[in-house]
Amino acid sequence: MSDTKGEDADEVPASDAAPPQQAVDPRLLEILVCPLTKQPLVYDRTRNELISRAAGLAYPIRGGIPIMLPDEARPLDA
Amino acid sequence: MSDQADIFDRGAVRRHRERAASTVGGVVPILEDVADRLLDRLADTTRRFSAALDLGGRGVIASRLRAAGIPTVAMDLSLGMAALSGAPSLVADEEMLPFGPDSFDLVVANLSLHWVNDLPGALIQLRRAMKPEGLLLASLPLLGTLDELRRAVTETETELRGGISPRISPFPDLRDCAGLLQRAGFTLPVADAEDIDLLYANPLALLRDLQAAGERNAIRERSLFVPPRALFPAALMSLPVTAEGRVIIRLRLGIMTGWAPPAA
Numbered sequence: 001m002s003d004t005k006g007e008d009a010d011e012v013p014a015s016d017a018a019p020p021q022q023a024v025d026p027r028l029l030e031i032l033v034c035p036l037t038k039q040p041l042v043y044d045r046t047r048n049e050l051i052s053r054a055a056g057l058a059y060p061i062r063g064g065i066p067i068m069l070p071d072e073a074r075p076l077d078a
Numbered sequence: 079m080s081d082q083a084d085i086f087d088r089g090a091v092r093r094h095r096e097r098a099a100s101t102v103g104g105v106v107p108i109l110e111d112v113a114d115r116l117l118d119r120l121a122d123t124t125r126r127f128s129a130a131l132d133l134g135g136r137g138v139i140a141s142r143l144r145a146a147g148i149p150t151v152a153m154d155l156s157l158g159m160a161a162l163s164g165a166p167s168l169v170a171d172e173e174m175l176p177f178g179p180d181s182f183d184l185v186v187a188n189l190s191l192h193w194v195n196d197l198p199g200a201l202i203q204l205r206r207a208m209k210p211e212g213l214l215l216a217s218l219p220l221l222g223t224l225d226e227l228r229r230a231v232t233e234t235e236t237e238l239r240g241g242i243s244p245r246i247s248p249f250p251d252l253r254d255c256a257g258l259l260q261r262a263g264f265t266l267p268v269a270d271a272e273d274i275d276l277l278y279a280n281p282l283a284l285l286r287d288l289q290a291a292g293e294r295n296a297i298r299e300r301s302l303f304v305p306p307r308a309l310f311p312a313a314l315m316s317l318p319v320t321a322e323g324r325v326i327i328r329l330r331l332g333i334m335t336g337w338a339p340p341a342a
Contacts, residue, residue, distance in 0.1 A: 024166075031178055032177065033178045035171065036174065062157060065165075068168055068170040
């Protein structure tokens with residue numbers, strides 16, 4: 001059973017303001033698309049979200065794990 | 079995507095899996111047994127795989143594939159279950175896959191497709207995410223699984239309250255499986271079945287194991303009323319036992335293989 005934090009957990013910089021964000025695996029960025037529109041996503045590093053402009057949704061990433069569920073996504077401001 | 083025609087309540091499936099993420103360790107021996115039977119099929123092929131998707135493997139599939147040197151992405155409907163598989167992993171719905179074309183040359187779905195409402199649709203989405211000549215390897219419980227329990231609960235509930243409520247999932251028939259793959263566009267579809275008999279000294283442990291694995295009832299039309307207190311104890315007591323006093327519970331395991339068609 002693997003540690004959920006992964007091997008590179010030590011490299012996450014400590015931050016006073018925000019909880020430490022674990023970077024999303026680059027292999028995921030290569031293959032993921034929006035589940036609703038099947039269109040490409042944009043990775044927003046600062047907010048740690050995957051943006052689907054076509055669907056107007058931002059999918060959150062928790063502990064390095066993208067949550068690709070429209071129910072859990074944040075609607076983008078119109 | 080909730081549709082009143084759907085058989086399964088996907089929100090419930092997700093909650094059950096989320097809750098089971100901390101208990102699934104108790105059923106790892108059963109999951110590993112099935113995983114080994116399924117991954118045995120990889121030994122039959124000389125193909126080398128370089129990009130695998132583990133669909134709902136509950137921690138036992140991704141680790142095996144990565145140990146075999148196959149880079150693997152793990153997916154689950156619940157965050158807790160996805161995290162069990164280690165990185166890279168993601169949360170997604172089998173009915174709404176978030177993968178671009180040519181993403182995988184191997185897809186392994188171990189006991190994870192039987193709570194999907196639109197199985198043909200999920201298989202088509204999987205095939206589209208696969209590279210040409212990629213392999214799909216899936217196991218799922220077939221009609222015949224938990225039959226003893228289904229019969230016992232139905233008879234007991236009829237006696238207790240003069241009616242029944244669906245409490246055990248309707249599983250697909252082996253005969254339908256190969257056709258399902260073919261209709262989804264897979265070539266050389268093969269489906270066969272193996273019977274695995276689980277022996278329980280205490281039949282209540284069967285229910286505990288099903289819950290621990292996240293396999294609680296998620297049928298949309300399930301009764302939301304608490305069942306009569308005597309239902310499950312009485313039903314479990316009526317299950318047939320071996321000479322040693324053990325209850326035999328059958329898992330009729332279907333194993334399906336199909337290949338994504340070659341590039342046009």
